[in-house]
Amino acid sequence: MLVPNHVAIIMDGNGRWATKKGLERSAGHLEGSRTLEKILFHAMDMGVKILSVYAFSTDNFKRDRKEVDYLMNLVVKFFRSKLDKINKRNIKVLVSGRKEHLNIDVIEAIEKIERVTIDNKSGILNICLNYGGQEEIVDGAIKLAHDINNGLDITSFTKEDFRRYLYHDLPEVDLLIRTGGEQRLSNFMLYQLSYTEFYFTNTLFPDFDKSEFNKALFMYENRDRRFGGLHEENR
Numbered sequence: 549m550l551v552p553n554h555v556a557i558i559m560d561g562n563g564r565w566a567t568k569k570g571l572e573r574s575a576g577h578l579e580g581s582r583t584l585e586k587i588l589f590h591a592m593d594m595g596v597k598i599l600s601v602y603a604f605s606t607d608n609f610k611r612d613r614k615e616v617d618y619l620m621n622l623v624v625k626f627f628r629s630k631l632d633k634i635n636k637r638n639i640k641v642l643v644s645g646r647k648e649h650l651n652i653d654v655i656e657a658i659e660k661i662e663r664v665t666i667d668n669k670s671g672i673l674n675i676c677l678n679y680g681g682q683e684e685i686v687d688g689a690i691k692l693a694h695d696i697n698n699g700l701d702i703t704s705f706t707k708e709d710f711r712r713y714l715y716h717d718l719p720e721v722d723l724l725i726r727t728g729g730e731q732r733l734s735n736f737m738l739y740q741l742s743y744t745e746f747y748f749t750n751t752l753f754p755d756f757d758k759s760e761f762n763k764a765l766f767m768y769e770n771r772d773r774r775f776g777g778l779h780e781e782n783r
Contacts, residue, residue, distance in 0.1 A: 550769045551595035552722035556744075558602045558736055559584065561728030561752030568752075574618045579754035581626050585633075590758045592639065592671045594765065598718060600644075600674040602736050606683055609649055620654050623677065627657040631664060638670035644715035645679035646687070674718060681738030688713035688739075714739060723768045725761075727753040745771050 559580055566576030584601060591599050604619060627641075634641060643658045650658075658677070691713045696702060711717050721737060721744045729750040733741065747764040749756070 549594075549765065551765060552745075552768050553596070554598040554600065554719050554721045554740075555591060555596050555723045555725065555764075556600040556602075556721045556737055556740075557587070558724070558726040558728075558734060559753040559756075560726060560730055562754060564728065565752040565754045573615055576752075576754060577619055577622055581622055583754050583756055584626075585630060586758065587756065587761055588634075588639070588673055589637065590761060592637065594762075596671065598672045598674060600676060600718070600721065600737065602679065602734070603675050603677045604645075604679070605676075605735060606646065606678055606680040607735070609678075620651060624653050624657045627661045631661050634661075634673065635665055635668065638668045639665065640668040640672045641665045642672060642674045642716050642718075643677050644674055644684070645677045646683065647678070650678055672718070674716060676736070679715075679736075681733070681735045683735075684714055684737075685739055687715070711739070720744065723747060723764065725749070725764050727751050727756050743773070745773065 562576035562580040563573040564576070565579065566573050569575075588599055603623065608619070609616060641661045643662060647655055654677075688710060692700075692702075692710065718740065720742065721740045724733075724737075724741060724744045725747045726732075727749055729748070731748045745768055747767050749760065749764070751760050
């Protein structure tokens with residue numbers, strides 16, 4: 549099977565999953581975190597090297613305060629409770645996004661899981677938290693401008709060079725999965741999605757199991773990928 553190197557998932561539908569079952573929205577987010585753990589390990593077992601997930605956008609702070617607080621606490625619990633398991637699987641954890649507006653316990657949990665897993669080599673889990681694709685590009689441009697002011701020569705600067713100014717220098721996304729039935733990017737990894745294959749499913753994220761993930765991989769395997777009009781083998 550032709551397996552994508554870098555898969556990104558917009559984990560949509562947690563709240564709707566809970567509402568359909570007559571539960572609090574928080575129950576959907578909790579179930580979604582359990583699904584993430586299962587999909588992470590399954591993706592790595594299938595040969596995916598990088599899994600990027602949209603956990604919380606910059607715009608999500610506009611939600612009800614109770615829901616935001618629950619999500620932040622869930623992030624901390626996930627990092628703390630899954631650290632040993634993720635570390636034993638030799639997976640490196642990165643967190644992409646802005647630190648502003650995050651509570652100190654969230655920042656401390658981020659710093660710990662990144663520090664403990666920094667040398668792991670089997671794969672990468674990139675969690676996009678307090679993240680926006682446009683914000684990432686703006687923040688990168690600010691860092692680049694700082695280096696230019698300090699003498700950086702950009703005469704032959706390339707789009708690959710700019711990737712180093714993003715939150716993390718990761719390869720472009722090969723496959724984007726969005727659950728929950730919506731068909732938009734919602735400001736997710738805009739710089740990294742230029743030639744990505746998209747897979748949209750009506751399945752709500754808590755129900756997105758291994759078989760659903762495999763459907764996305766099968767679709768990817770059967771796509772004729774083109775880059776600027778060229779076949780992949782002529783890239």
